[in-house]
Amino acid sequence: MITNYYLKMEPRTTKNKWTISNIKDGFERFFRDYSRYPTATEIDGCDYLPSSRQIQRRFGGLPRLRETLKLKGVHDFTKGEYSSNRAKKINKRSYELETQIYRYLLDRFGKPFVHREYLFNDDRRTRTDFFVFCSNGNFSVDVFYPSDKKNMTGCINSKLKTYSSNHTLQYPVIFLMMNDEIQESEIEAMIKKKTKPLKDYQKIMTMNQFKKFCEGRKNSDKSSNPTNVAQVI
Known part of the structure:
Protein backbone atom coordinates (compact mmCIF):
# COMPACT_ATOMS: atom_id res chain seq x y z
CA MET A 1 0.00 0.00 0.00
CA ILE A 2 1.39 3.40 -0.99
CA THR A 3 1.03 5.82 1.89
CA ASN A 4 3.16 8.84 1.04
CA TYR A 5 2.85 8.70 -2.72
CA TYR A 6 0.38 11.53 -3.19
CA LEU A 7 2.51 13.94 -1.21
CA LYS A 8 4.88 14.17 -4.16
CA MET A 9 2.38 14.60 -6.98
CA GLU A 10 3.19 17.00 -9.79
CA PRO A 11 1.06 18.30 -12.69
CA ARG A 12 0.53 15.45 -15.16
CA THR A 13 2.47 15.87 -18.38
CA THR A 14 0.22 16.73 -21.31
CA LYS A 15 -0.74 13.89 -23.63
CA ASN A 16 1.38 15.16 -26.55
CA LYS A 17 4.57 15.13 -24.49
CA TRP A 18 4.59 11.47 -23.48
CA THR A 19 7.64 9.76 -24.96
CA ILE A 20 9.21 6.38 -24.35
CA SER A 21 12.06 8.22 -22.65
CA ASN A 22 10.04 10.20 -20.11
CA ILE A 23 7.66 7.30 -19.50
CA LYS A 24 10.62 5.09 -18.64
CA ASP A 25 11.97 7.86 -16.41
CA GLY A 26 8.63 7.82 -14.59
CA PHE A 27 8.74 4.06 -14.09
CA GLU A 28 12.30 4.26 -12.79
CA TYR A 37 7.29 -0.96 -10.66
CA PRO A 38 3.68 0.33 -10.49
CA THR A 39 0.48 -1.56 -11.20
CA ALA A 40 -2.26 -0.10 -13.41
CA THR A 41 -4.17 1.28 -10.42
CA GLU A 42 -1.05 2.95 -9.05
CA ILE A 43 -0.26 4.46 -12.45
CA ASP A 44 -3.65 6.21 -12.45
CA GLY A 45 -2.69 7.89 -9.19
CA CYS A 46 0.72 8.92 -10.47
CA ASP A 47 1.00 12.34 -12.12
CA TYR A 48 4.37 11.74 -13.74
CA LEU A 49 3.07 8.83 -15.85
CA PRO A 50 0.33 8.63 -18.51
CA SER A 51 -2.98 7.15 -17.39
CA SER A 52 -3.62 3.43 -17.78
CA ARG A 53 -6.23 4.28 -20.43
CA GLN A 54 -3.64 6.21 -22.45
CA ILE A 55 -1.24 3.30 -22.09
CA GLN A 56 -3.92 0.90 -23.33
CA ARG A 57 -4.67 3.03 -26.40
CA ARG A 58 -1.09 3.76 -27.36
CA PHE A 59 0.81 0.62 -26.35
CA GLY A 60 -1.88 -2.06 -26.17
CA GLY A 61 -1.78 -2.33 -22.40
CA LEU A 62 0.61 -2.22 -19.48
CA PRO A 63 2.25 -5.64 -20.08
CA ARG A 64 3.28 -4.59 -23.60
CA LEU A 65 4.57 -1.26 -22.35
CA ARG A 66 6.70 -3.02 -19.74
CA GLU A 67 8.16 -5.19 -22.50
CA THR A 68 8.80 -2.13 -24.68
CA LEU A 69 10.59 -0.39 -21.82
CA LYS A 70 12.56 -3.60 -21.14
CA LEU A 71 11.83 -3.40 -17.44
CA LYS A 72 13.18 -6.11 -15.18
CA GLY A 73 10.84 -8.54 -13.45
CA VAL A 74 7.25 -9.52 -14.20
CA HIS A 75 5.61 -7.88 -17.21
CA ASP A 76 2.05 -9.14 -16.72
CA PHE A 77 0.84 -9.07 -13.10
CA THR A 78 -2.39 -10.89 -14.03
CA LYS A 79 -0.64 -14.18 -14.87
CA GLY A 80 1.92 -16.61 -13.53
CA GLU A 81 3.59 -16.75 -10.14
CA TYR A 82 2.85 -13.14 -9.23
CA SER A 83 -0.88 -13.63 -9.79
CA SER A 84 -0.84 -16.95 -7.93
CA ASN A 85 0.97 -15.47 -4.93
CA ARG A 86 -1.38 -12.50 -4.90
CA ALA A 87 -4.41 -14.81 -4.89
CA LYS A 88 -2.94 -16.80 -1.98
CA LYS A 89 -2.32 -13.60 -0.05
CA ILE A 90 -5.88 -12.37 -0.65
CA ASN A 91 -7.39 -15.72 0.34
CA LYS A 92 -5.30 -15.85 3.51
CA ARG A 93 -6.31 -12.31 4.47
CA SER A 94 -9.97 -13.03 3.74
CA TYR A 95 -9.92 -16.10 5.97
CA GLU A 96 -8.22 -14.21 8.81
CA LEU A 97 -10.64 -11.28 8.60
CA GLU A 98 -13.71 -13.49 8.47
CA THR A 99 -12.42 -15.49 11.43
CA GLN A 100 -11.92 -12.24 13.36
CA ILE A 101 -15.49 -11.12 12.62
CA TYR A 102 -16.91 -14.55 13.40
CA ARG A 103 -15.30 -14.59 16.84
CA TYR A 104 -16.57 -11.09 17.54
CA LEU A 105 -20.13 -12.01 16.54
CA LEU A 106 -20.06 -15.22 18.59
CA ASP A 107 -18.94 -13.29 21.64
CA ARG A 108 -21.57 -10.61 21.09
CA PHE A 109 -24.63 -12.68 20.11
CA GLY A 110 -23.93 -16.34 20.91
CA LYS A 111 -23.31 -19.28 18.61
CA PRO A 112 -26.97 -20.31 18.01
CA PHE A 113 -27.69 -16.89 16.50
CA VAL A 114 -24.65 -16.43 14.25
CA HIS A 115 -24.62 -18.37 10.98
CA ARG A 116 -21.44 -18.42 8.89
CA GLU A 117 -21.65 -18.77 5.07
CA TYR A 118 -25.42 -18.38 5.32
CA LEU A 119 -27.41 -19.65 2.31
CA PHE A 120 -30.43 -17.55 1.37
CA ASN A 121 -32.02 -20.35 -0.65
CA ASP A 122 -31.42 -23.87 -1.94
CA ASP A 123 -29.34 -22.98 -5.01
CA ARG A 124 -26.22 -23.01 -2.76
CA ARG A 125 -24.86 -19.95 -4.57
CA THR A 126 -26.76 -17.06 -3.01
CA ARG A 127 -25.01 -16.62 0.30
CA THR A 128 -23.62 -14.06 2.70
CA ASP A 129 -20.58 -14.25 4.99
CA PHE A 130 -22.64 -14.03 8.18
CA PHE A 131 -26.27 -13.91 9.14
CA VAL A 132 -27.18 -12.78 12.66
CA PHE A 133 -30.52 -13.30 14.39
CA CYS A 134 -31.53 -10.53 16.82
CA SER A 135 -34.70 -9.83 18.75
CA ASN A 136 -34.81 -6.31 17.30
CA GLY A 137 -33.82 -7.19 13.76
CA ASN A 138 -31.89 -9.82 11.81
CA PHE A 139 -29.07 -8.70 9.53
CA SER A 140 -26.42 -10.11 7.23
CA VAL A 141 -22.74 -9.16 6.99
CA ASP A 142 -20.53 -9.17 3.90
CA VAL A 143 -16.85 -8.64 4.77
CA PHE A 144 -14.44 -7.13 2.24
CA TYR A 145 -10.98 -5.55 2.12
CA PRO A 146 -10.49 -3.00 -0.69
CA SER A 147 -6.91 -2.06 -1.52
CA ASP A 148 -7.85 1.61 -1.98
CA LYS A 149 -10.79 3.97 -2.56
CA LYS A 150 -11.09 3.12 -6.24
CA ASN A 151 -11.11 -0.58 -5.47
CA MET A 152 -13.72 0.01 -2.76
CA THR A 153 -16.08 1.54 -5.33
CA GLY A 154 -15.64 -1.47 -7.60
CA CYS A 155 -16.23 -3.88 -4.71
CA ILE A 156 -19.44 -2.14 -3.69
CA ASN A 157 -20.77 -2.04 -7.25
CA SER A 158 -20.17 -5.77 -7.53
CA LYS A 159 -21.80 -6.50 -4.18
CA LEU A 160 -24.87 -4.44 -5.02
CA LYS A 161 -25.39 -6.70 -8.03
CA THR A 162 -24.98 -9.77 -5.84
CA TYR A 163 -27.47 -8.45 -3.28
CA SER A 164 -30.19 -7.62 -5.78
CA SER A 165 -32.23 -10.83 -5.87
CA ASN A 166 -35.51 -11.23 -4.02
CA HIS A 167 -33.85 -13.67 -1.63
CA THR A 168 -31.14 -11.25 -0.52
CA LEU A 169 -33.49 -8.26 -0.42
CA ASN A 179 -9.15 -1.50 5.39
CA ASP A 180 -8.24 0.81 8.28
CA GLU A 181 -6.50 3.24 5.92
CA ILE A 182 -9.82 4.21 4.32
CA GLN A 183 -11.61 6.77 6.46
CA GLU A 184 -15.33 7.01 7.23
CA SER A 185 -15.43 10.39 5.48
CA GLU A 186 -14.07 8.78 2.32
CA ILE A 187 -16.79 6.14 2.44
CA GLU A 188 -19.43 8.86 2.81
CA ALA A 189 -17.97 10.79 -0.12
CA MET A 190 -18.04 7.68 -2.29
CA TYR A 201 -31.18 -1.23 4.53
CA GLN A 202 -27.76 -1.48 2.84
CA LYS A 203 -24.96 0.07 4.89
CA ILE A 204 -21.20 0.35 4.39
CA MET A 205 -19.40 0.33 7.73
CA THR A 206 -15.91 0.35 9.18
CA CYS A 214 -23.92 -4.32 17.14
CA GLU A 215 -24.07 -2.66 20.55
CA GLY A 216 -27.54 -1.46 19.58
CA ARG A 217 -28.71 -4.95 18.63
CA LYS A 218 -30.52 -6.98 21.27
CA ASN A 219 -29.51 -10.57 21.86
CA SER A 220 -32.23 -13.04 21.04
CA ASP A 221 -33.78 -15.07 23.82
CA LYS A 222 -31.85 -18.33 23.85
CA SER A 223 -35.13 -20.21 24.04
CA SER A 224 -36.52 -18.52 20.93
CA ASN A 225 -36.49 -19.88 17.41
CA PRO A 226 -34.00 -17.80 15.35
CA THR A 227 -36.13 -18.06 12.21
CA ASN A 228 -38.99 -16.23 13.92
CA VAL A 229 -37.03 -13.11 14.84
CA ALA A 230 -38.17 -9.85 13.21
CA GLN A 231 -36.18 -8.45 10.29
CA VAL A 232 -35.62 -4.78 10.99
CA ILE A 233 -32.57 -2.51 10.82
Missing part, protein backbone atom coordinates in the same frame (compact mmCIF):
# COMPACT_ATOMS: atom_id res chain seq x y z
CA ARG A 29 11.35 7.09 -10.44
CA PHE A 30 8.56 4.95 -9.01
CA PHE A 31 11.01 2.05 -8.65
CA ARG A 32 13.48 4.21 -6.73
CA ASP A 33 10.74 5.27 -4.32
CA TYR A 34 9.06 1.88 -3.78
CA SER A 35 11.55 -0.78 -4.94
CA ARG A 36 9.10 -2.10 -7.54
CA GLN A 170 -35.42 -9.84 2.45
CA TYR A 171 -32.82 -8.78 5.00
CA PRO A 172 -30.67 -5.75 5.81
CA VAL A 173 -27.02 -6.16 4.84
CA ILE A 174 -23.87 -4.61 6.27
CA PHE A 175 -20.95 -4.28 3.85
CA LEU A 176 -18.12 -4.41 6.37
CA MET A 177 -15.06 -2.58 5.01
CA MET A 178 -11.90 -3.76 6.77
CA ILE A 191 -21.68 6.98 -1.38
CA LYS A 192 -22.70 10.54 -2.30
CA LYS A 193 -21.11 10.20 -5.74
CA LYS A 194 -22.91 6.99 -6.64
CA THR A 195 -25.47 7.37 -9.42
CA LYS A 196 -27.37 4.39 -8.04
CA PRO A 197 -27.62 4.96 -4.29
CA LEU A 198 -27.62 2.20 -1.71
CA LYS A 199 -31.00 1.12 -0.42
CA ASP A 200 -31.98 2.19 3.09
CA MET A 207 -15.16 -2.01 12.05
CA ASN A 208 -15.66 0.76 14.60
CA GLN A 209 -19.04 1.65 13.12
CA PHE A 210 -20.00 -2.01 13.02
CA LYS A 211 -19.22 -2.49 16.71
CA LYS A 212 -21.40 0.49 17.59
CA PHE A 213 -24.15 -0.93 15.41
